Amino acid sequence: MYKPVSLLLFAAIGYLSGPPARTTDTRPSAYWTLVLAERNFAEFTGKHGIKAGFTRYLADEALVVVRGRYQLGKPLYEKMADQPSVLSWWPVYADIAASGDFGYTTGPFEVRPQATTDAPVAFGQFTSVWRKTSTGEWKVLADVGITHPAPNQPAAATLHEPSVTRKKFLAATDTATSQKELLGLEADIAQVAGSRSLGAAYRQVLAPTEAVRLYRTGSQPYVGPTAIPFAASQTARATYTSVKAVAAASNDLGFTYGYAQYQQQSGPFLRIWRRDANCVWKLVHEVMDLH
Numbered sequence: 001m002y003k004p005v006s007l008l009l010f011a012a013i014g015y016l017s018g019p020p021a022r023t024t025d026t027r028p029s030a031y032w033t034l035v036l037a038e039r040n041f042a043e044f045t046g047k048h049g050i051k052a053g054f055t056r057y058l059a060d061e062a063l064v065v066v067r068g069r070y071q072l073g074k075p076l077y078e079k080m081a082d083q084p085s086v087l088s089w090w091p092v093y094a095d096i097a098a099s100g101d102f103g104y105t106t107g108p109f110e111v112r113p114q115a116t117t118d119a120p121v122a123f124g125q126f127t128s129v130w131r132k133t134s135t136g137e138w139k140v141l142a143d144v145g146i147t148h149p150a151p152n153q154p155a156a157a158t159l160h161e162p163s164v165t166r167k168k169f170l171a172a173t174d175t176a177t178s179q180k181e182l183l184g185l186e187a188d189i190a191q192v193a194g195s196r197s198l199g200a201a202y203r204q205v206l207a208p209t210e211a212v213r214l215y216r217t218g219s220q221p222y223v224g225p226t227a228i229p230f231a232a233s234q235t236a237r238a239t240y241t242s243v244k245a246v247a248a249a250s251n252d253l254g255f256t257y258g259y260a261q262y263q264q265q266s267g268p269f270l271r272i273w274r275r276d277a278n279c280v281w282k283l284v285h286e287v288m289d290l291h
Helices: 029-048 050-057 073-079 174-197 198-205 224-232
Strands: 056-064 069-072 087-089 093-096 102-112 124-134 138-146 215-216 238-247 252-262 265-275 281-288
Touching: 029 050, 029 087, 029 093, 029 102, 029 124, 029 138, 050 056, 050 073, 050 087, 050 138, 050 198, 056 073, 069 073, 069 215, 124 265, 124 281, 138 252, 138 281, 174 198, 174 238, 174 252, 174 265, 174 281, 198 224, 198 281, 215 224, 252 281
Parallel strands: 056 138, 215 281
Antiparallel strands: 056 069, 087 102, 093 102, 102 124, 124 138, 238 252, 252 265, 265 281
């Protein structure tokens, strides 16, 4: 859920409280604990307020975007004043690493002036990256997003699950190699996008899957079939500066973040990567908050 300090207005509503009934569901139960963590986050914030909600659910090292720069989020929320406005958010997609302790959630949010009965005055899409602590509690590692005009119809609340179910991964591994690989991919993207075009860079890394999501400030999300032609249409050059990569212990899911410049606009980006069936890293989710 995107919560820039300038829009720290939020309280939330509750949502559906668990997975649908399925007799052949082989997905690890950890997936549903991740989805439930997002829903609980929204519900708790709705009951106790922005400061209490984000102080509770953000990890100490959690990143948020403030005035176009990444900052530690928890200290900001601890110091913030109470806000009268109301935020509603809910996940429409979530995915989890095979390790069962790392994943992400994404979906729409709406801001209302004072009460849940007020008409929304702002709209957007959030992306939250989560990690489970040693005590089994999910905490947010990164919280970013975009704003956009009101959608033509109310945002759906249906949760779409990933099409591929991965076996539970139990062994602990060193993530340094995966993090190095992801930063290498970022360097490749920067080189191609800077010398040729952003679209050319996308052709090298974008996953050909309906789960792909490309978020841009001011636009509705480009998801699945609409993401591929949108990526191809990005014919201008882009400049990227990567900051860091973080990977799951199972080395099948990770994210990178940094700063971008594209068509006289600049701002932060966050990308989520997943290994495909051939163990090749592919870009499955991107947020670019450019102004």
